[in-house]
Amino acid sequence: MSLLIVGTVAFDELITPFGESGRIMGGSATYAGLAASNFMSDIQLVSIIGEDYPQEYLNRFSKRNMDIRGIKTVEGGKTFFWKGKYHNDMNSRDTLETQLNVLAEFDPELPEAYRNTEFLMLGNLTPAVQMKVLEQMNERPKLVVMDTMNFWMDNSWDELMEVLKKVDVLTINDEEARQLSGEYSLVKAAQKIHSLGPKYLIIKKGEHGALLFGEGEVFFAPALPLEEVFDPTGAGDTFAGGFIGFLAHSRDISFENMKRAVIFGSALASFCVEAFGVERIAEINTGEMNARVQEFIGLTQFEVSLQS
Amino acid sequence: MSLLIVGTVAFDELITPFGESGRIMGGSATYAGLAASNFMSDIQLVSIIGEDYPQEYLNRFSKRNMDIRGIKTVEGGKTFFWKGKYHNDMNSRDTLETQLNVLAEFDPELPEAYRNTEFLMLGNLTPAVQMKVLEQMNERPKLVVMDTMNFWMDNSWDELMEVLKKVDVLTINDEEARQLSGEYSLVKAAQKIHSLGPKYLIIKKGEHGALLFGEGEVFFAPALPLEEVFDPTGAGDTFAGGFIGFLAHSRDISFENMKRAVIFGSALASFCVEAFGVERIAEINTGEMNARVQEFIGLTQFEVSLQS
Numbered sequence: 001m002s003l004l005i006v007g008t009v010a011f012d013e014l015i016t017p018f019g020e021s022g023r024i025m026g027g028s029a030t031y032a033g034l035a036a037s038n039f040m041s042d043i044q045l046v047s048i049i050g051e052d053y054p055q056e057y058l059n060r061f062s063k064r065n066m067d068i069r070g071i072k073t074v075e076g077g078k079t080f081f082w083k084g085k086y087h088n089d090m091n092s093r094d095t096l097e098t099q100l101n102v103l104a105e106f107d108p109e110l111p112e113a114y115r116n117t118e119f120l121m122l123g124n125l126t127p128a129v130q131m132k133v134l135e136q137m138n139e140r141p142k143l144v145v146m147d148t149m150n151f152w153m154d155n156s157w158d159e160l161m162e163v164l165k166k167v168d169v170l171t172i173n174d175e176e177a178r179q180l181s182g183e184y185s186l187v188k189a190a191q192k193i194h195s196l197g198p199k200y201l202i203i204k205k206g207e208h209g210a211l212l213f214g215e216g217e218v219f220f221a222p223a224l225p226l227e228e229v230f231d232p233t234g235a236g237d238t239f240a241g242g243f244i245g246f247l248a249h250s251r252d253i254s255f256e257n258m259k260r261a262v263i264f265g266s267a268l269a270s271f272c273v274e275a276f277g278v279e280r281i282a283e284i285n286t287g288e289m290n291a292r293v294q295e296f297i298g299l300t301q302f303e304v305s306l307q308s
Numbered sequence: 309m310s311l312l313i314v315g316t317v318a319f320d321e322l323i324t325p326f327g328e329s330g331r332i333m334g335g336s337a338t339y340a341g342l343a344a345s346n347f348m349s350d351i352q353l354v355s356i357i358g359e360d361y362p363q364e365y366l367n368r369f370s371k372r373n374m375d376i377r378g379i380k381t382v383e384g385g386k387t388f389f390w391k392g393k394y395h396n397d398m399n400s401r402d403t404l405e406t407q408l409n410v411l412a413e414f415d416p417e418l419p420e421a422y423r424n425t426e427f428l429m430l431g432n433l434t435p436a437v438q439m440k441v442l443e444q445m446n447e448r449p450k451l452v453v454m455d456t457m458n459f460w461m462d463n464s465w466d467e468l469m470e471v472l473k474k475v476d477v478l479t480i481n482d483e484e485a486r487q488l489s490g491e492y493s494l495v496k497a498a499q500k501i502h503s504l505g506p507k508y509l510i511i512k513k514g515e516h517g518a519l520l521f522g523e524g525e526v527f528f529a530p531a532l533p534l535e536e537v538f539d540p541t542g543a544g545d546t547f548a549g550g551f552i553g554f555l556a557h558s559r560d561i562s563f564e565n566m567k568r569a570v571i572f573g574s575a576l577a578s579f580c581v582e583a584f585g586v587e588r589i590a591e592i593n594t595g596e597m598n599a600r601v602q603e604f605i606g607l608t609q610f611e612v613s614l615q616s
Contacts, residue, residue, distance in 0.1 A: 039615070089492065184397065187535045208516040211533060220530040220607050225519060227495045259610040290614040299528050300608050302567040306598040307347065 003040060003248040004114050004141075005032050005241065006133050007123020008080055008103060009047040009071055012277060015085040015096070016231055024277040025057045026082065028123035028147065031237035033066055034281050035268045036121075036245025038289055041065035043245070044114045046133070048106045050077035060282050069111055077102040090229045091206060110136045119248035121240065122146040122167070127159035134166050143253050145169040145244045146198075147236070150176050161196065168253075169214075170198040171240050177203045186211060187218075200258065202243070204236050212255075212262050219259045224270040224295060231276045235269040238281055242268035267292040311348060311556040312422050312449075313340050313549065314441050315431020316388055316411060317355040317379055320585060323393040323404070324539050332585040333365045334390065336431035336455065339545035341374055342589050343576045344429075344553025346597055349373035351553070352422045354441070356414045358385035368590050377419050385410040398537045399514060418444045427556035429548065430454040430475070435467035442474050451561050453477040453552045454506075455544070458484050469504065476561075477522075478506040479548050485511045494519060495526075508566065510551070512544050520563075520570050527567045532578040532603060539584045543577040546589055550576035575600040 012026030029047045036043050044067045051073060061068050083097040106129055120141040122130045130146060146167040152160050153176070164170065170193060174186060180196075181189035190201050190213035200214035207229070209222040242265035247253055250260075270292060272281045320334030337355045344351050352375045359381060369376050391405040414437055428449040430438045438454060454475040460468050461484070472478065478501060486492055489500035498509050498521035508522035515537070517530040550573035555561055558568075578600060580589045 185535050185537075187533045205516070208513070209530070218533055218607055219610070220533070222517065222528040222530065225495045225526055225528070227493050229493075256610075260612045263610060263612060264615075286615050293612060293614060297612070299526055301610075302527070302564075302571060302608075304568045304571060304601060304605070306601060307572075307594050 002042070002044070002117040003036055003119045003121070003244060004044045004046065004070075004110075004117040005029050005036065005121040005123065005244075006046040006108060006130070007032060007121070007125065007237070009045070009049050009053070010080040010082060010103075011053075012233060013081070013083040013097075014231055014233055014276060015083075016090070017086070017088050018230055021231070021276040023081075025060070026234065026277060027080065028234075028237040030278060031234035031272065031281065032121055032123060032241030032244075033061065034064060034278055035238040035241030035265070035272075036248070037064035037066055038242065038268065038284060038286070039245040039249035039264075042067050044070055044111075044117060046070035046108050046110060046114065048072045048074060048102050048108075050074055050079040050102045053079045060278070064282075070108075070114060074102040074105070084233070086232070090232055108133055108136075118142040119244055120144045121244045122163075123237065123240075124149050127152055127156050127163045130163045131159065131166075134163070143168050143244070143247060145171065145240060147171045147240055148176070150179055153179050164197040167198050169200040169202060171202040171204060171236070171243075173204045173206070173236070177201070190218075202240075202262070204239060206232065206235070210239065210262060210266060212258055214258065215255045217255055219255075219262060221262045221266045221296070222299060223266065224292070224299065226270065226273065229273045232273050233277065234281070235272045238272040239265040239269040241265075263293060263296050264289070267296055310350070310352070310425040311344055311427045311429070311553060312352045312354065312378075312418075312425040313337050313344065313429040313431065313552075314354040314416060314438070315340060315429070315433065315545070317353070317357050317361070318388040318390060318411075319361075320541060321389070321391040321405075322539055322541055322584060323391075324398070325394070325396050326538055329539070329584040331389075333368070334542065334585060335388065336545040338586060339542035339580065339589065340429055340431060340549030340552075341369065342372060342586055343546040343549030343573070343580075344556070345372035345374055346550065346576065346592060346594070347553040347557035347572075350375050352378055352419075352425060354378035354416050354418060354422065356380045356382060356388075356410050356416075358382055358387040358410045361387045368586070372590075378416075378422060382410040382413070392541070394540070398540055416441055416444075426450040427552055428452045429552045430471075431545065431548075432457050435460055435464050435471045438471045439467065439474075442471070451476050451552070451555060453479065453548060455479045455548055456484070458487055461487050472505040475506050477508040477510060479510040479512060479544070479551075481512045481514070481544070485509070498526075510548075510570070512547060514540065514543070518547065518570060518574060520566055522566070523563045525563055527563075527570060529570045529574045529604070530607060531574065532600070532607065534578065534581065537581045540581050541585065542589070543580045546580040547573040547577040549573075571601060571604050572597070575604055
């Protein structure tokens with residue numbers, strides 16, 4: 001098995017009703033990689049950082065046996081930085097500051113060893129960069145999972161449409177699904193989005209769970225009800241990383257197995273929101289993950305006889 | 309088995325993006341009763357109507373073998389009327405008109421035959437009326453399910469607290485749970501609400517499903533993803549009626565069986581929203597209901613091995 005994750009490795013600064021994080025480790029590839037590392041080692045990361053990115057943060061990847069040869073350091077450059085503030089309900093947030101820095105010149109060149117990878121996660125990046133990664137693969141991967149956002153729908157529609165044609169699983173939130181499809185009903189939105197390319201669609205609804213559409217079926221996983229959501233940053237990337245990590249490890253991309261992958265992804269995301277940044281997600285062990293999956297079983301599974 | 313449902317039998321007039329209903333059959337006891345009638349006959353309804361209430365509507369109850377001796381007709385009176393308009397997202401609505409009419413003088417007197425009923429559903433009514441019903445029971449019912457709303461929290465707090473002490477299962481929506489408990493987290497809200505009396509709490513989240521809290525456990529049922537939500541009116545009452553009807557029929561009030569009841573209630577609610585008013589819910593047969601429950605099984609059930 002092999003898994004390649006392309007996305008941001010960044011600094012975040014978060015303000016929540018519980019406090020301020022200061023400048024901490026963030027980025028889509030960071031969360032997705034750490035989540036996937038619960039299932040496998042040698043995950044290949046492709047990203048770009050500045051000289052200001054601390055070795056200590058890079059060590060966290062190495063500690064989880066991740067392959068970081070694909071993270072390019074730009075001499076004299078500064079790492080992508082995002083600062084945001086969450087509202088009291090923790091469901092909405094304002095961006096206070098975005099410094100693209102080295103991300104503006106991200107032009108990924110895959111190490112030769114990465115070009116035969118079977119499972120590919122394209123984190124939320126400009127569609128042109130996502131396409132560039134796809135074009136460098138020697139063979140079409142067994143499974144391509146992609147994340148995107150409303151910004152690219154507003155600003156790079158044509159490029160986005162081109163990438164979507166080459167993707168198996170798209171992960172977006174409910175508002176983005178509505179924008180992408182022009183349909184309010186998520187069932188209708190899924191039908192339209194399938195016609196754009198992705199045979200599978202995961203609609204992330206935050207505290208309201210996630211829907212998986214594909215092969216004419218629908219599967220739903222709730223978010224675990226928690227006493228406190230401390231910091232939602234990275235929960236979507238953690239979910240996606242857990243999803244593809246589970247699939248890459250099991251090498252089974254059937255719809256039945258994708259259901260399991262959605263559950264494991266949801267379980268990992270439930271840890272992510274319990275602390276600032278990667279604090280919690282960087283240190284999970286298998287026992288903790290299994291216990292969380294057991295909670296999902298209790299939350300959702302039932303036995304029923306039909307009425308006569 | 310026996311089931312008593314107390315609530316409104318009313319006229320509704322609905323404006324949705326799909327059209328206008330005109331004056332149609334509505335009310336909490338109407339929806340709850342029709343839903344419960346999928347599991348049992350001889351459901352006892354207690355409500356109040358005016359002389360303007362059509363016999364044809366009453367016949368719909370009789371057609372489902374419901375006992376309507378407890379529906380009092382006020383001579384010369386007019387039936388409770390509510391008119392509302394749904395916004396484009398179908399999740400929020402404005403009340404355009406409320407005419408309490410005979411509901412203002414609702415002072416239920418239970419027929420003697422109703423006073424030994426084992427399962428009691430108290431629809432959303434003033435807490436003083438709900439208490440009056442409880443006080444007329446010869447014995448404490450095996451299970452009391454109660455609905456309420458923010459209006460009574462604003463206007464009848466003390467009476468509401470008194471009724472809550474006597475209730476087993478409270479069904480409210482997420483905003484009401486937050487108002488009642490003063491907690492934003494639904495997990496914390498549930499803990500507080502248990503301490504007010506109800507050992508079980510169902511939080512209805514509309515298109516985002518329903519949570520059942522009790523015995524230190526949580527169970528979640530999603531709403532069925534639909535191509536079109538035509539009219540959400542009565543979905544919560546349909547859910548509650550299906551829930552208690554299933555329990556009353558099976559005579560099993562364990563948490564495991566409440567999970568099943570939540571699934572059947574959700575299945576029935578998914579029919580309710582497909583047409584104006586009771587149009588769809590008044591005509592469901594067992595085969596249709598079972599097929600819908602099968603859809604919930606497909607939507608939520610998975611088999612998983614834990615990671616080693």
